[in-house]
Amino acid sequence: MSTRLLHIVATPRGLASNTGRISAVLLEGLHDRYDDLDVSTLDLFSADLPAVAGVNIKTKYALMTGQPLDEGARASWSEIERTIEQFLAADVYLLTVPMWNFGIPYALKYYIDAIVQPGYLFRYDETGRPHGLVHGKRMVCVTSRGADYTQQPLLSLDYLNTYLATIFGFVGITDIQFFSAQPMDVSPDSRRAAFRTAIGEVRSWVAGGAWEGSPPPPAEALPPEVKPQVIVEEAPDNGVA
Structure with missing residues (x-):
């Protein structure tokens, strides 16, 4: 059975960005090591994401x-x-995320x-x-900072790694690996040095076995949970056959 990896790209420059180039090296190493890796890419700056507003809210x-x-809301x-x-169909996530305004x-x-909804990714x-x-x-989160x-x-x-660890830990993902390239905007020399360091860390991690072994179990045993029941409003019976 293949391992399904969802690559979530959160930079408008995609793999041409500094962050994306590091992720590309990571993916290349993973493909070389794991023949069964099945990668899907979600480019957030080109995706038509649903709004959490209006009818949906x-x-x-x-x-x-x-x-x-009613049918429209459904x-x-x-x-x-x-x-x-x-999101839930993936076994592994790769996030490519530059820091924007901390x-x-x-x-x-x-x-x-859009995805962190009660009854779907968490419940009370x-x-x-x-x-x-x-x-x-x-x-796995590949991040960069100027x-x-x-x-x-x-x-x-720096709220970048902290926020990612918090929000995805909240929904139950506790096995999170960070690779952070910095500083990328101070000077050409510092950018090259930061890039080399991040690439070296990524390659060492993949060579060391990456995510081999069982993922951590949930913190506590919970009964099976289902998403909220959707009750579709029926049209009124006006007595006309």
């Missing part, structure tokens, strides 16, 4: 409260579900807001405590 709260949906929400299903690019935030128990529903998955955020005063301004 109303549908989200209708589902959470068990209200029926059809619109199915776009959200297809996006979630694409955090993630807006296209990635838009995507995360009877006490209101959230539980992630995405288990047995792995994630300056050096490994020390103060910039260290406290």
